[in-house]
Amino acid sequence: MSKIISIILPTYNEAENLYLIIPKIFNILNKSKIYAELIVVDDNSPDGTAEVAKKFLNKYPVKVFIRKNERGLGTAILKGLEVAKGEICLVMDADLSHPVEAISDMVKPIIENKADMTLASRYIKDGEFEGISFIRRIISKIAGLSARGLTNVTDPTSGFMGIKKSLLKGVNLKAASWKLPLEIIVKCNPLIKEVPIVFVNRHKGKSKFGLRASFRYLQHLLGLYCYRFPAIFEFIKFCIVGLIGLIIDTAVLVSAVELFSLDPRIAAIFAFMVAVTVNYFLNRFWTFKIGKFTIFRCSYPAFVSIRLLGLGIRIVTMDILMVFAGMGKGYLYLLASIIGIFVATIFNFIGSKYFAFSKLFLHNSKDEFE
Ligand code: GDD
Ligand code: MN
Numbered sequence: 001m002s003k004i005i006s007i008i009l010p011t012y013n014e015a016e017n018l019y020l021i022i023p024k025i026f027n028i029l030n031k032s033k034i035y036a037e038l039i040v041v042d043d044n045s046p047d048g049t050a051e052v053a054k055k056f057l058n059k060y061p062v063k064v065f066i067r068k069n070e071r072g073l074g075t076a077i078l079k080g081l082e083v084a085k086g087e088i089c090l091v092m093d094a095d096l097s098h099p100v101e102a103i104s105d106m107v108k109p110i111i112e113n114k115a116d117m118t119l120a121s122r123y124i125k126d127g128e129f130e131g132i133s134f135i136r137r138i139i140s141k142i143a144g145l146s147a148r149g150l151t152n153v154t155d156p157t158s159g160f161m162g163i164k165k166s167l168l169k170g171v172n173l174k175a176a177s178w179k180l181p182l183e184i185i186v187k188c189n190p191l192i193k194e195v196p197i198v199f200v201n202r203h204k205g206k207s208k209f210g211l212r213a214s215f216r217y218l219q220h221l222l223g224l225y226c227y228r229f230p231a232i233f234e235f236i237k238f239c240i241v242g243l244i245g246l247i248i249d250t251a252v253l254v255s256a257v258e259l260f261s262l263d264p265r266i267a268a269i270f271a272f273m274v275a276v277t278v279n280y281f282l283n284r285f286w287t288f289k290i291g292k293f294t295i296f297r298c299s300y301p302a303f304v305s306i307r308l309l310g311l312g313i314r315i316v317t318m319d320i321l322m323v324f325a326g327m328g329k330g331y332l333y334l335l336a337s338i339i340g341i342f343v344a345t346i347f348n349f350i351g352s353k354y355f356a357f358s359k360l361f362l363h364n365s366k367d368e369f370e
Helices: 015-031 049-054 073-083 100-111 134-145 180-188 211-228 230-258 264-287 296-324 332-356
Strands: 005-011 036-042 062-066 088-091 117-121 128-130 161-164 192-196 198-200
Touching: 005 015, 005 049, 005 073, 015 036, 015 049, 015 100, 036 049, 036 073, 049 062, 062 073, 073 088, 073 180, 088 100, 100 117, 100 161, 100 192, 117 180, 134 211, 161 180, 180 211, 211 230, 230 264, 230 332, 264 296, 296 332
Parallel strands: 005 036, 005 088, 036 062, 117 192, 128 198
Antiparallel strands: 088 161, 117 161
16 A cells, blocks of 8 residues: 555543554554554643653654644644645544554545545444443434534544545634534535444543533534534524614614603604614624625615515514414513514525625625625
8 A cells, every 4th residue: 555644643641542552553554554654743741641652753653743832632633634744644542442453444445545534433333332431422422413414424523534635725624623523524525434433431541521622512513504504604693683783772762762752653663773774784794795795775775675574574473473373462472572573583684695685786896706
């Protein structure tokens, strides 16, 4: 097998495990006649992990990178990918949870150009957990299911992957959490081959997985959904702007009535116009990428008309719910109003995105949006 391979081991406090895993890896490589360099990326582990790795420098093609001011599994892997000489990179944990025996099955499909990426799975035939707590398995399952909207692979949170390095060229990988393989899947859309593994409990030491890592994962996941489905991101921003509008609307209404003794009905119209105008500018400059390139004298009236229609939809929804769904009793009108706002928000978003801030009203010069 001629292609150069780089095996990347991110480490934090894995001194005891490195003594075992490094010789084990090179044993397997020799048996499978695979030539590979091993890159250890250590975040200045207090247990002397880097020193242990350095002990193998003369015996095997090992490189050790120590990051003094950075911490994080995802970015450690990115560092490894950056310095890797191999056309094919293999990333695995250093605690012997990932079977080194699977190395050959993880690289072969890429060498033979049958896949751009291999991902070890605990959920396909012959894949499983061994000695892992029930809680941890549930967490892993839920974490995997929550990524179902992004990929069909069976084990999206797997940390054991093989990748063609050329695939990553020019891709802006953030590694905002441990789940770099998932980010690569979303941003590079590789041809993936899943390889079954038995994921066993770590040999020595403690897992670094905790609440922080889970929280980071959720943030990362949201970012990946927004990357894959930009409209989701826009909608979230649109709702935030809508909320700001609601606060402004109420503030203007109350001050106009209380401070300037304006008739509440007149004040409501004035408040609506102020809120809609603020919303227009927030959506123009923040929510929609295309917004600031639209012609103001077109998109502003378009936006206001959408909002007026939206107001109408809110009132009609309320009316239907109050008359036909019994929400005219007691305080149920509030629920009818909230449902009305929700329906109107959906309409306002679609109207804003596909009409007010659409290519229809682009300045002629802005052909990059064509
Ligand atoms: N450099 C560096 N910096 N390495 C780290 C850091 C860090 O901040 N945190 C963890 N690592 C290394 C560990 O030393 C180990 O080699 C590997 O990353 C995995 O860390 P573990 O602490 O063993 O993670 P785990 O077993 O709980 O989680 C594994 O399974 C998850 C799926 O269930 C990992 O493979 C995860 O990536 C995977 O998502
Ligand atoms: Mn582990």
